Amino acid sequence: MxxxxxxxxxxxxxxxxxxxxxxxxxxxxxxxxxxxxxxxxxxxKKESIWSKEIYIGNPVKPIDFIVFLRQFAILIRSGVSIVEGTSILGAQTESKVLKKALAQIEVELREGSSLSSACKKHSHIFSPLFVNMLMAGETSGTMDTTLERLADYYDKQYRTRKKLQSALTYPIVIGIITLFIVTFLLTYVIPTFEDLFVQFDSELPFITSAIIAISDWLMNNILFVLLIIVLLFVIFLLIFYNKSTRIYIDYAIMKMPLIGKLYQKALIARFTRTFGSLLENSVPILESLILSERIVGNLIVSDVLQKARRSLETGNSLTEPMKKHWIIPPLVIQMMAIGEKTGSLDYMLQKAADFYEAEVETATDQFKAMLEPMMIVFLAVIVGTIVLAIVVPMFTIFNTIQ
CATH class of the missing domain: 3.10.20 (Ubiquitin-like (UB roll))
Incomplete structure (x- = not known):
């Protein structure tokens, strides 16, 4: 403030x-x-460069935002004015960023601004999708319904994203644990036993010699290894945020075993839910497609939606370009085609979203059930190999002593 x-x-x-x-x-x-x-x-007072707030992503927690929308819808439905509702919610929300934004929005509302135009000035919290749906709700006079639909939309998006995150968290955690254990064994445990093996001057098995060689190289080049890791991370970020190269990363992820299909289902669920919600709230179809392109978060899907929009602009079918691409499943194309013909495109999209959100939930459970034993075996093989490299020569030393 x-x-x-x-x-x-x-x-x-x-x-x-x-x-x-x-x-x-x-x-x-x-x-x-x-x-x-x-x-x-x-x-x-002018803000210094150090006092300005910098946000990475949305600074408001999804749960706080969903609760805010549901409470706002209830207040409007109960006859409370938008200004008073904004004031009430601003006073009771636990999110400091949202509280600050609502205080400023309340001032603009009292000065005669619409809610959508006031929210548009806080783009770090309120996305273009939110603003457009709000604008449609103001035009149609169905603000309470629009807010409730927005709450449902963000709630379903949040649940789908959490399911996907939960599926990816396990292998990432196991991978990090494995990396730390292996690094500890190679830099601390192996050098200790190497000195013991040298003292007894015993002939070492190939596996032990190989592990010792790796340990020595790592000890002598630890700074180089860290530099390479940092450099690779920076290169990945540059590739990821470059539009011309990002599409190859998106394609590679889609083609990965196990996770590729899960990621595709999550993308289809996000696209259909976003597009359907926008159409349901009377946002024009071309504007809805543009917003869906931005929100879907995958350049391959965005490219298909861009072609579909151009097809629609020239008077052709929305689904025709989608039939030529593998990314959109035939089920979705058929449901959209039926929706186009019957004038119920928003309804068919919402049903497709329901189906694919359920598919994501089932697929994540299956993914975790398959991955857990695989990761345990992976950890056991890596750590077991290093331990075996230590244990095998120890038997030779004990026999020599006896």
Whole structure:
């Protein structure tokens, strides 16, 4: 919230100067009036580069945002005005970022702005999809229904994303644990036993010699290895955020065993849910396609949707370009084609989204059930090989001692 350097006068005519935080000059004047002061002049303090807030992704937790939408819908349905509803929710939300944004939105609403235009100024919280659906709700006079649909949309998106994250978390955690264990064994345990083997001057098996060689190389080049890891990470980020190369990463992920199909189902669920929700809230179909292209988060799907939009703009079928690409399943194309012919495209998309969200849930459970034993075996083989390299020569040393 901005801060103001102000100058005010009390009832006795004495001048007061200070700094106060307020959403606008009008709010500042109101605050000072409640303290018995009359505002004479105010100037907003300029933010330094260090005081500016930097956000990575949406700074509001999905759960907080969903609760806010559901409560807002209930308040509007109960007859509470949008301004009062914004004020009530701003006072009780636990999210500091959302609280600050709602305070500023309330000021703009009282000055005559619409809710959608006020939310548009806070793009770090309210996405273009949210603003467009809100605008459609204002136009149709169904704000409560629109807010409820938005809550349902974000809730389903959140649940699908959490399912996908839960499926990927297990292998990532096991991989990190394996990396730490192997690094510890190679840099701490193996050198200790290497000294013992040298003392007894015993002939070492091939597996032991190989592990010792790897350990020595790692010990001598640890900084080089760390530099390579950092460099690879930076290169990956550059490739990932470059549109011309990102498409190859998206394609590679889609073709990965096990996870490729799961990722594809999650993308189809996101696309159909987003497109269907926008159409259900009376957002124009071309605008809905543009927003879906941006939100789906995969360049291959975005490219197909772009071709579908161009097909629609030239008066052709929406689904025709989709039939020529492998990324969109035939079931979705058929349901969309039926929706186009019957005028129930939004309904068919929502049903397709329901189906694929259930598919993602089932597929993640199956993925985890298959992956857990595979990861345990992987960890056992890696660690077991290193342990075996230590144990085998130990038997030779014990026999020599005896």
């Amino acid at each position: 901005p801060q103001f350097n102000y100058e005010a006068r009390d009832r006795r005519g004495k001048i007061h100067k200070g700094v106060l935080e307020a959403a606008s000059k009008q709010v500042l004047a109101t605050k000072l009036k409640e303290s018995g002061l009359r505002l004479l002049q105010a100037e907003q």
